[in-house]
Each structure stands twice: as structure tokens, then as C-alpha cells.
Amino acid sequence: MPGGRPRGANFTEGPVHKHLIRLAGFMFMGFSAMTVSQLIETVYLGILGTEELAAVSFTFPVVMVLQSVAMGLGVGASSIISRTMGAGDREQVRRLVSHCLILVVTLLLILTALGRAFSEPIFELLGARGEIIGLVIAYMDIWFLGLPLFALSMIGTSLVRAVGNAAIPGVVMTVGSVLQVIIAPFLIFGLGPFPEMGIEGAALAFVIARTLSFAVCYYVIIFEERLLTSATADIVNSWKSILHVGLPATATSLIMPVSMGIITRLLAGHGPPVIAGFGVGSRIGSLMVMIVMAVASTSGPFIGQNWGAQKYDRVDTALSLANRFAMAWGVVAFVVMLLFGKMLVSLINDDPQVVETANWYLVITPLSIGFMGMTAIASSCFNAMGQPIPPLVISITRMFVVYVPMAILFDYLWGYVGIFFATSLSSVLLGIVAWIWNRHAIEASRRSRDAVVEAVV
Numbered sequence: 001m002p003g004g005r006p007r008g009a010n011f012t013e014g015p016v017h018k019h020l021i022r023l024a025g026f027m028f029m030g031f032s033a034m035t036v037s038q039l040i041e042t043v044y045l046g047i048l049g050t051e052e053l054a055a056v057s058f059t060f061p062v063v064m065v066l067q068s069v070a071m072g073l074g075v076g077a078s079s080i081i082s083r084t085m086g087a088g089d090r091e092q093v094r095r096l097v098s099h100c101l102i103l104v105v106t107l108l109l110i111l112t113a114l115g116r117a118f119s120e121p122i123f124e125l126l127g128a129r130g131e132i133i134g135l136v137i138a139y140m141d142i143w144f145l146g147l148p149l150f151a152l153s154m155i156g157t158s159l160v161r162a163v164g165n166a167a168i169p170g171v172v173m174t175v176g177s178v179l180q181v182i183i184a185p186f187l188i189f190g191l192g193p194f195p196e197m198g199i200e201g202a203a204l205a206f207v208i209a210r211t212l213s214f215a216v217c218y219y220v221i222i223f224e225e226r227l228l229t230s231a232t233a234d235i236v237n238s239w240k241s242i243l244h245v246g247l248p249a250t251a252t253s254l255i256m257p258v259s260m261g262i263i264t265r266l267l268a269g270h271g272p273p274v275i276a277g278f279g280v281g282s283r284i285g286s287l288m289v290m291i292v293m294a295v296a297s298t299s300g301p302f303i304g305q306n307w308g309a310q311k312y313d314r315v316d317t318a319l320s321l322a323n324r325f326a327m328a329w330g331v332v333a334f335v336v337m338l339l340f341g342k343m344l345v346s347l348i349n350d351d352p353q354v355v356e357t358a359n360w361y362l363v364i365t366p367l368s369i370g371f372m373g374m375t376a377i378a379s380s381c382f383n384a385m386g387q388p389i390p391p392l393v394i395s396i397t398r399m400f401v402v403y404v405p406m407a408i409l410f411d412y413l414w415g416y417v418g419i420f421f422a423t424s425l426s427s428v429l430l431g432i433v434a435w436i437w438n439r440h441a442i443e444a445s446r447r448s449r450d451a452v453v454e455a456v457v
Contacts, residue, residue: 076246330370
């Protein structure tokens with residue numbers, strides 16, 4: 001196949017902190033670009049009106065469901081691929097990547113068709129009514145056209161990162177996000193020769209931008225990293241290996257948007273301005289959350305390669321550095337949002353109820369960002385080790401045993417502000433549980449592996 005030498009890196013050698021900084025730096029660039037593009041889209045829609053802001057806020061749970069499927073499969077493939085890379089089998093890596101993409105394309109086409117067919121009843125269930133549901137459907141009908149390419153780009157960046165290429169995933173996400181920000185105002189407001197499309201223009205800008213991201217990502221996969229093969233032999237076993245982690249990881253990822261749907265339904269009872277304020281606040285807050293999510297997502301490939309190479313001390317060092325950073329950043333995020341959150345909201349929308357809601361969100365939820373990071377880091381570690389069930393149990397426990405019941409109770413006691421307190425408190429509790437469980441699991445796995453080695457010797 002044409003192309004140059006593969007550029008994947010070996011994470012089993014060299015200073016741990018340098019690998020983590022390089023990985024997290026590029027991923028933070030990409031995540032930040034995506035989050036900023038979403039925030040700027042929110043600014044554009046805020047100019048159109050509160051109804052448009054509320055409409056896009058209603059799309060969050062559905063968008064997260066569809067993204068979660070792609071993320072889960074990407075996690076499954078990344079887990080087995082990083083461990084295979086650590087063991088030194090490059091040809092098996094190519095087979096796994098190719099077989100993964102066949103599986104993903106099939107599932108994405110099915111999901112896109114189902115999503116477009118059932119949009120209206122889904123959003124009615126979430127509480128969208130009247131003019132707002134019309135805006136939601138108009139946005140999503142176009143957004144669904146870009147879903148397959150967007151999801152394939154997400155999975156593609158996970159695969160490239162798993163083989164050690166730190167730069168390309170961040171570059172791909174950044175290029176698409178920058179293009180979306182540039183194109184969107186022309187389509188939304190009808191600048192220059194373009195017609196004014198309103199909320200549909202925002203969705204079309206997403207589709208165009210993510211098409212370019214897809215093209216860049218798969219150029220790298222095919223011609224630079226040379227990760228594709230036409231061989232379909234043993235494809236069923238590849239799918240089993242991927243789905244062993246991928247299915248539980250998908251289920252874990254799906255729990256968040258399902259619970260988000262419940263929370264959106266609760267907030268809908270307080271009126272469109274509260275929903276709009278929640279949407280604005282969550283997008284601003286995402287800027288802070290993305291930093292710890294970048295660290296968590298990039299720790300997976302590093303841990304996977306070193307776990308496959310049985311270099312456990314490097315795994316311990318990586319986890320220690322990642323968790324300490326997450327907690328430190330949580331403190332910084334709280335201070336920044338406390339000082340500047342309200343001002344940022346006012347720049348997007350000056351509706352008093354929208355500003356008040358978003359400000360409450362940005363004062364309360366940053367308290368838990370460090371603990372959210374700990375949970376995400378523990379989940380990445382479990383998946384990289386090939387143990388997908390603990391993250392699933394943690395996620396189910398947080399959402400349905402702690403978060404949702406607490407949100408319902410706190411909503412009854414203190415209104416929508418109580419829901420935000422429930423968000424923060426549940427993240428703190430489960431972050432502690434995830435960290436403790438992960439430490440015990442690592443020690444147990446190491447003892448088991450050592451016992452096997454001693455028995456062989």
C-alpha cells in the first residue's frame with residue numbers, strides 16, 4: 001500500500017510524563033476545539049433567540065447516545081489494539097483496525113436510519129413542545145446526514161491514538177471544529193451569497209466540517225499509518241475481541257445520555273429559559289471538563305501498551321500523575337467559573353432567567369470536575385486492561401442508584417438548582433469509589449499474572 005513509514009509511537013519506553021503530556025496536549029487541543037466550536041455555535045444560536053437555544057439543548061441526549069455508540073466501539077478497538085501493539089504484533093493490529101471499521105459502518109447506517117425515522121416521538125418524550133420541537137426536528141434531520149462521517153472520525157482517531165500517533169487525532173478534531181466555526185455564520189445568518197437558514201444552517205455547517213475531518217483522518221489511516229488490509233479471515237474473532245470491551249463500554253457511555261434525557265425532562269418542567277440556561281452552562285462548563293477528559297482518554301492507550309508489555313510500574317506512575325492533575329484542575333475550574341462564569345453567560349444571551357440558570361450550573365457543577373476526572377481515568381484504565389465490567393457497574397450505580405433519584409428528590413426540594421447539586425454530589429461519591437476499585441483491581445491482576453508466570457517457570 002502506498003505511503004511512508006508508520007508513525008505510531010512506543011509508549012513502553014521513555015519518560016512517562018513526557019508521553020502523557022504529548023498525548024494529552026494534542027487531545028486537549030482537539031477536545032477544546034470541538035467544545036469551543038459548540039460554544040460558538042451556542043453564541044450564534046443565542047443571537048437567533050431563546051427558542052433556538054432551547055431546541056439545541058433538547059438535542060444533547062440524543063446526540064450523546066449516538067456518539068456513545070461510536071465511542072464505545074472505539075474504546076473496545078483501542079483496548080485490544082493498544083495491548084496488541086504493546087506485544088509487538090503490527091499485522092494483527094492492521095487486521096483489527098480493518099475489521100473494526102467494517103463493523104462500525106454497518107452499525108452507523110442502521111442507527112442513522114432509525115434516528116431519522118423516530119426523531120419526533122423521541123423529542124416529544126424529552127419534553128419538546130410547540131415551536132421548539134419543529135426547530136429540533138429541522139436541526140436533527142440535517143445533523144443525521146453527518147453522523148456516519150463524524151462517528152467514523154471519532155473512531156478513527158481512537159485507532160490512530162492506540163497505535164501511538166498522538167498528534168493526528170488532535171489535528172483532525174481541530175481542523176473540523178475551526179471549519180465549522182468559520183462556515184456556520186454564513187449559513188445561519190445568510191452572509192454573502194448564502195441564504196439565511198437559521199438553526200438548519202448550524203446543522204449543515206456541522207455536516208460540512210465533519211466531512212473534511214473524515215477525509216483527513218482516513219488519509220492518515222490509509223496512507224500514513226497503513227492500518228488497513230483487505231484480509232477478512234478471522235473477522236468474527238476480531239469482532240468478538242473488539243466487542244468484549246466495546247459492548248460494555250458502549251453500554252457505559254449510553255448510561256450518561258439516558259440519564260441526561262431524564263434530567264432534561266425534569267428541567268423542561270421549569271420552562272424553555274431554564275432548558276436554554278442549562279444548555280449554555282453545560283457548553284461553557286465543557287471547556288473545563290474537556291481538560292480532564294483529554295487526560296483520561298489519552299491515558300488508555302498508554303496504559304494498554306504498558307499493560308500488554310507487563311510494565312506495571314509505568315502504569316502506576318501514569319495513574320498517579322493523571323489523578324493528581326485531575327484534582328488540581330478541578331480546583332482551578334471552580335475558581336475560574338466562580339469569577340467569570342456569569343460574565344461568559346451574559347455574552348451569549350441576556351435573558352435574565354437564562355443567565356441565572358447557567359450561572360447556578362457554573363457555580364455548582366465545577367466542584368466535582370476533579371472527581372469526574374478520577375472516574376474517567378479509572379474507566380480508561382479498566383478498559384485498557386481488558387476489564388470493561390467495572391466501568392459499566394460504576395456508571396450504572398452513579399446514574400440510576402445515586403444521580404437520578406437524588407436529582408428527582410432535590411428537584412422537589414429546591415427546584416432546578418437542586419438538580420445541579422445532585423450532579424455534583426453524585427460525581428464526587430462515585431469518583432472516590434472508582435479510584436478505590438481501580439487500585440484494588442490493578443493489584444489483583446498483577447498478583448494473578450505473577451502467579452501464572454511463577455507456575456510456568
